[in-house]
Amino acid sequence: MKSMPDSWRRETKPHKFCPGCGHGLVLKALGMAMDRLKIADRTVFGVDIGCSLLAWDFFNADTIQTHHGRTVPVIIGAKRARPNLVGIAYMGDGGGYAIGSQHLINATMRNDRILIIIVNNTIYAMTGGQMAPTTLKGQKTETSSRGRDPKYEGFPLRGPEMVASFAPEGAYVARGSVSHVQRLARYLERGLENQLQDRGISVVEALSTCPTNWRTNAEDTWKFLEKEMTDYYPVGELVSPFKRDTQKEAADLETCH
Amino acid sequence: MISKLETKKDEYPRPVEGERQAFMYGNEVVVWAALAAGAECLYGYPITPQNEVMHYWSRLAPDYGGKFLQTEDELSAGFATLGGIMAGARCFSATAGPGTILFQEPLAMAEMMRIPIVLVVQQRGGPSTATVIYSQQEVFLTIFGGNGEGLRIVYSPGSHQEMYDYTLKAFDVAWKHRFPTLVLGDGYQAKMRERVLLYDPAARGMEIEPTVPFVGLPGVPGVDREPAHWRNAFSVEEELYEELEPIINDYYRIAPSLMEKEEGYLDGAELILTGHGIVGRAVRTAVKELREEGFPVGFFRPLTLRPFPGKDLIRILDDCPRLLVVESAQGQLAKLIRISIGGELDHRVQMYPYFRPGLGISAEELVEEAKAILNGKREQKQEKEFSMSML
Amino acid sequence: MKLATKRIAMGGEGGQGVQSAADILAEAAYEEGKEALYIPNFGIEQRGGVSLAFVQIGDEPAGSPKFKQADFVVALSGRSLERLIGFLWEDTIILYDSAWLAPPTVSDQVVGWQSYDTTAPDFFAERGVTDRRQKFPEIKQKVKNIFALPASEIAMEKLHPRVSNVIILGATARLTGVVQLESIKKALENRLASKIKRDPNLKILNFNALELGWEAGERMLKSPAYSAAT
Numbered sequence: 001m002k003s004m005p006d007s008w009r010r011e012t013k014p015h016k017f018c019p020g021c022g023h024g025l026v027l028k029a030l031g032m033a034m035d036r037l038k039i040a041d042r043t044v045f046g047v048d049i050g051c052s053l054l055a056w057d058f059f060n061a062d063t064i065q066t067h068h069g070r071t072v073p074v075i076i077g078a079k080r081a082r083p084n085l086v087g088i089a090y091m092g093d094g095g096g097y098a099i100g101s102q103h104l105i106n107a108t109m110r111n112d113r114i115l116i117i118i119v120n121n122t123i124y125a126m127t128g129g130q131m132a133p134t135t136l137k138g139q140k141t142e143t144s145s146r147g148r149d150p151k152y153e154g155f156p157l158r159g160p161e162m163v164a165s166f167a168p169e170g171a172y173v174a175r176g177s178v179s180h181v182q183r184l185a186r187y188l189e190r191g192l193e194n195q196l197q198d199r200g201i202s203v204v205e206a207l208s209t210c211p212t213n214w215r216t217n218a219e220d221t222w223k224f225l226e227k228e229m230t231d232y233y234p235v236g237e238l239v240s241p242f243k244r245d246t247q248k249e250a251a252d253l254e255t256c257h
Numbered sequence: 258m259i260s261k262l263e264t265k266k267d268e269y270p271r272p273v274e275g276e277r278q279a280f281m282y283g284n285e286v287v288v289w290a291a292l293a294a295g296a297e298c299l300y301g302y303p304i305t306p307q308n309e310v311m312h313y314w315s316r317l318a319p320d321y322g323g324k325f326l327q328t329e330d331e332l333s334a335g336f337a338t339l340g341g342i343m344a345g346a347r348c349f350s351a352t353a354g355p356g357t358i359l360f361q362e363p364l365a366m367a368e369m370m371r372i373p374i375v376l377v378v379q380q381r382g383g384p385s386t387a388t389v390i391y392s393q394q395e396v397f398l399t400i401f402g403g404n405g406e407g408l409r410i411v412y413s414p415g416s417h418q419e420m421y422d423y424t425l426k427a428f429d430v431a432w433k434h435r436f437p438t439l440v441l442g443d444g445y446q447a448k449m450r451e452r453v454l455l456y457d458p459a460a461r462g463m464e465i466e467p468t469v470p471f472v473g474l475p476g477v478p479g480v481d482r483e484p485a486h487w488r489n490a491f492s493v494e495e496e497l498y499e500e501l502e503p504i505i506n507d508y509y510r511i512a513p514s515l516m517e518k519e520e521g522y523l524d525g526a527e528l529i530l531t532g533h534g535i536v537g538r539a540v541r542t543a544v545k546e547l548r549e550e551g552f553p554v555g556f557f558r559p560l561t562l563r564p565f566p567g568k569d570l571i572r573i574l575d576d577c578p579r580l581l582v583v584e585s586a587q588g589q590l591a592k593l594i595r596i597s598i599g600g601e602l603d604h605r606v607q608m609y610p611y612f613r614p615g616l617g618i619s620a621e622e623l624v625e626e627a628k629a630i631l632n633g634k635r636e637q638k639q640e641k642e643f644s645m646s647m648l
Numbered sequence: 649m650k651l652a653t654k655r656i657a658m659g660g661e662g663g664q665g666v667q668s669a670a671d672i673l674a675e676a677a678y679e680e681g682k683e684a685l686y687i688p689n690f691g692i693e694q695r696g697g698v699s700l701a702f703v704q705i706g707d708e709p710a711g712s713p714k715f716k717q718a719d720f721v722v723a724l725s726g727r728s729l730e731r732l733i734g735f736l737w738e739d740t741i742i743l744y745d746s747a748w749l750a751p752p753t754v755s756d757q758v759v760g761w762q763s764y765d766t767t768a769p770d771f772f773a774e775r776g777v778t779d780r781r782q783k784f785p786e787i788k789q790k791v792k793n794i795f796a797l798p799a800s801e802i803a804m805e806k807l808h809p810r811v812s813n814v815i816i817l818g819a820t821a822r823l824t825g826v827v828q829l830e831s832i833k834k835a836l837e838n839r840l841a842s843k844i845k846r847d848p849n850l851k852i853l854n855f856n857a858l859e860l861g862w863e864a865g866e867r868m869l870k871s872p873a874y875s876a877a878t
Contacts, residue, residue: 009479041477044344049490057486060479062472064343065488066336067366073333077340077348078472080326081298085344085473106329280678416709445713449687450671452678452709535712542711620711 005031007040009060016054020221022208023051025178026119027058029206030088032182033189034061037196039086044078046071048091048100050126052119055090069100076103076112086195087114094124096205097133097159104163104203111168111200115191118159118203121210122229129213133157136232141213156232163203164238170200173239177207179226180235190242199241207233269322276456283446284309284351286417287377288317289455290424291349294465296375298324298348300337302356305389306444307379310351331356335363339372343487345470347428351377353444355386357395357402364437365403369489371504372471373431377424377440379447382615391444392615393534396589399441400563406501408508410438410515411563415538417453420446423560425458425465432466434511441562443585445535445617512564519558520573522548526555528630529573532583533559533590536618540583543623554627562590567597574598574606581630583611585618609635651682653706654826657718657735659728660745662699665813666724668839670701672817676827676835677705685710698728705826722820724748724799724813726782736789743819743868745812747800750781795823795868802860811857818861823869829862 004010008031017023034040043061047053049068056065066074071089079087096104096118104116123141124130130143134156138147148156164173172194176184184206191202207229211221272292281289287310291299299314301307315325324346328334334350341348352360357378367374380395382388401407410430412423424440431438458465471487478484491497519537522544523529532540537558544556557573559566574580582591591610595603609630611623629635656673660666667688674686682705689700704710717737723729723744736742797819803812814836821832836854837844844851868874 007479009484040479042473044472046340053488053490056488056490057484060477060484062474062478062485063487064340064472065490066339067362067489070332070336070362070366073328073336074340074343076326076333077298077300077337077342078344079340080300080324080337081341081346081348082344082473102329103333106333280675280684445687449685449713450674451685452683539712617714618712619715621716 005035007031007034007059007061009058012057015058017051018212020209020211020218022121022178023055023119025181026117026184026206026208027055029181029185030117030188031059032185033192036189037192039192042084043086043088044075046075046089048095050092050094050124052091052095069095069103071095072100072103072107072116075114076107079112079114086192088117089114090117093118093120093132093134097157108163108167108171108201108203111170113195113198113200115195115202115204117188118205119208120205120233121208123210123213125210125213136228158233160203160205160238167239168200170241171239172200172202172241174237175205175207175233175235177225177230177235178209187237190240194241207235271457272321273455273457275460276454279453279455280450281417281453282309282448282450283417283420283442285313286420286453287351287424288313290421292317292321292323293455293458294425294428295347296323296349296428297346298341299350300326300328300334300341300348301350302328302331302334304353304356306381306447307351307353307377309447310377331359332362335360338374339363339367342372342374343471344473345468347468349375351379353379354381354383357398361402365405366489367437368403368405368408370487371435373435374437375427375431376437377442380441380443388615389444391585391617393443393536393585394589394614395441396562396586396593399439406505407563408436408504409563410436411441411561413441413533413560413562415534415558417451421453421455429465430515432468436508441534443535515561516564516566517560518566518569519560520569521556523555523573525553526577527553528579528581528627529555529557529577530581530583530623530627531557533562536583536585539618539620539623542620543627546620546624547627552628552631562593565593565597570594571598571602574602578606580606581609581611581627583618583623585613585616587612587614651707653704653708653710654720654824655715655718656703656720656722656820656824657732658701658722659732660699660724661728662697664699664724666699666701669813669817670703672832672835672839673821673827674703674705676831679835680827680831682826683707683709685713687713698731700728700731720820720824722816724816726785730785733785733787736787736791738790738792740791741823742791742794743823744796745799745816746796747798748781750784751796793874797864799861803857807853807857811854814854814857815861818858819865822862822865832858
């Protein structure tokens with residue numbers, strides 16, 4: 001694995017994310033996927049508000065930093081106007097599943113030819129650690145100080161499962177994790193390939209970490225991601241239009257670990 | 258290599274060849290103006306009374322290479338429009354009432370990032386859902402909405418001809434100066450049918466400023482050129498101020514050249530009537546009739562509400578400091594006038610309000626009102642009412 | 649001679665074809681080179697409710713889309729006439745579809761000013777259908793003329809129920825004097841172009857309706873009641 005994908009912009013590294021933050025790893029996976037497909041020169045990368053905005057100068061790719069929850073419509077507008085562009089909308093779980101949820105649902109319904117990446121760290125990080133739709137049951141945040149109580153705050157949202165439940169033909173839906181960067185990169189690559197082949201929408205959630213707001217040390221951070229989050233949010237492809245040899249596929253993905 | 262921004266515009270016929278008389282609805286006029294200006298995409302969300310802008314566009318535009326998307330709400334419509342514009346396409350949208358509220362968010366982003374969006378607003382009654390019919394209550398929302406400085410250009414046409422002329426012009430001005438440009442119509446103008454002369458801007462030697470892509474630029478970013486990195490978020494106060502100052506300076510530098518108005522019958526006038534949009538038209542008609550009857554009245558009709566042509570109004574009021582302000586709102590235009598004239602003149606000017614929020618105003622009633630003022634029947638009560646309305 | 653702007657307010661129940669009639673009238677005037685402005689009432693009430701339309705025709709562009717006083721009020725139903733009462737003044741001519749509206753009770757104080765074509769109410773009285781007609785609303789304002797035309801009945805008897813609005817259109821056009829019959833025919837044909845293509849009989853049917861209305865309008869203009877008021 002290269003330490004830095006070619007599509008990364010060296011001048012803006014080291015990046016601006018907190019130590020231990022998962023964003024750098026998600027963007028590494030995305031960079032690897034972009035490198036493999038050689039699309040950085042025709043990509044429009046849209047970043048949301050929240051920590052994702054810190055990626056506004058991350059790539060050697062044309063980038064638009066938008067408003068909270070509004071990255072999906074901006075990228076759709078660009079893609080529909082100029083279909084030869086490759087549209088990527090990058091956001092957190094708040095942008096994807098709360099303030100921008102109507103865009104996620106309608107973009108899926110329309111099967112818009114873009115890749116939506118939703119980074120799930122179970123929390124609103126940039127605003128200081130409030131509860132997100134993805135906050136786990138019993139998880140303490142600034143706005144669920146006694147732990148998320150499903151009776152009042154509902155159960156955590158499984159975004160890709162929701163999208164998969166009505167994903168149209170040609171859609172690609174997956175959940176990866178920063179604990180398996182190669183595998184996440186593969187999902188992102190397939191999501192982009194799906195767009196390049198004009199098949200349909202691609203939605204990839206990436207389980208990620210936020211030690212700053214979780215107030216965890218390195219060990220607990222990793223444990224929370226790999227155990228608690230992954231238990232509730234299973235990693236894998238939910239919907240795929242790619243016809244493949246499933247056994248070979250499984251073996252292939254195993255080697256990615 | 259695949260062209261990133263490939264378009265097929267050249268294969269299509271020109272929407273308007275030469276000149277053509279037509280008897281049309283206002284929403285249809287908007288669509289023909291947009292087509293004539295070379296608009297390529299309309300992303301919109303249904304709300305009365307602008308719906309027919311989408312209807313006509315989705316019916317007509319494909320013949321001229323135009324694209325359409327009905328989005329899930331006005332936020333999506335506005336932001337998709339910004340995305341299309343940044344990709345280099347001439348995109349626009351139309352909305353009304355509560356939709357204009359949601360549009361403030363994309364308009365704020367456009368103001369910060371100098372994205373040349375054109376938005377047509379067909380005002381309906383407010384506040385809240387109110388009526389789907391008509392009002393002039395979206396003036397402040399249109400000119401000063403958003404969490405910024407109201408760095409926008411707002412036209413207020415009063416006839417189908419002006420609707421065509423100024424929508425066409427909006428597409429030029431927006432791309433030339435890169436400020437959000439709005440055409441403020443209303444339900445009456447949207448839904449009424451009258452004569453209009455459509456023309457090909459090129460046939461009149463009018464050049465519409467070409468579009469410029471913000472992203473998907475030629476060459477490989479990081480190799481042939483710097484990547485285009487566009488943002489609207491800043492870390493520190495000084496960084497924002499540094500970004501904002503030139504934008505504000507640009508706006509006020511070009512503002513005087515953008516101001517437009519119509520005035521008439523000012524000679525010997527003892528009372529000036531003012532109103533904008535469709536009401537401005539009633540004002541002009543009333544003044545003409547009053548003059549024919551021998552009453553000394555004149556009119557002032559702002560065509561740009563932002564920037565507001567206050568300088569011209571000051572000159573007029575200096576000679577005749579009596580002003581009848583007519584609007585289908587509770588003093589939004591009047592407040593704008595107060596802000597614009599200011600100072601010594603503000604104390605000298607006698608203002609008479611004729612505020613009918615959400616109600617249509619006819620020339621006939623203005624003739625009566627002006628006569629009542631000239632006959633000294635309006636002063637006391639109305640001035641009190643007026644100062645109350647300014648609170 | 650300069651044509652002073654004529655203001656026409658039309659009303660009916662949703663689906664009676666008031667908007668098409670008003671629109672065609674305006675379009676015919678535009679085609680003649682006149683300044684025409686048509687605006688529908690486009691409130692919450694649409695289908696099933698009262699439908700109002702406003703048309704102004706003259707040599708000068710209209711000053712505002714709505715007006716306070718109508719020169720002509722054309723009503724196809726009682727409810728819509730109630731909504732148009734505010735537009736009446738001493739110069740208003742009312743035309744109503746007497747197949748849907750019972751004739752007015754004329755109050756004593758306005759006798760001499762109001763009049764109506766007696767044919768229509770008698771025609772209906774004989775047929776005993778007055779009970780299904782809506783009551784004519786009380787009108788306190790003096791008006792110039794009130795003319796009745798049983799358009800729906802004529803349409804049903806002689807042509808087709810769907811063309812009653814075209815009969816009213818013909819009468820309105822003649823009565824207002826704002827357009828030529830030929831211009832209305834042209835505008836009507838334009839409007840129905842796609843339907844006529846499918847069924848050429850529609851053209852004859854609509855033109856017949858238009859002419860019937862036009863002739864009725866002609867009779868109204870020649871009636872003693874009209875000359876007495878003018």
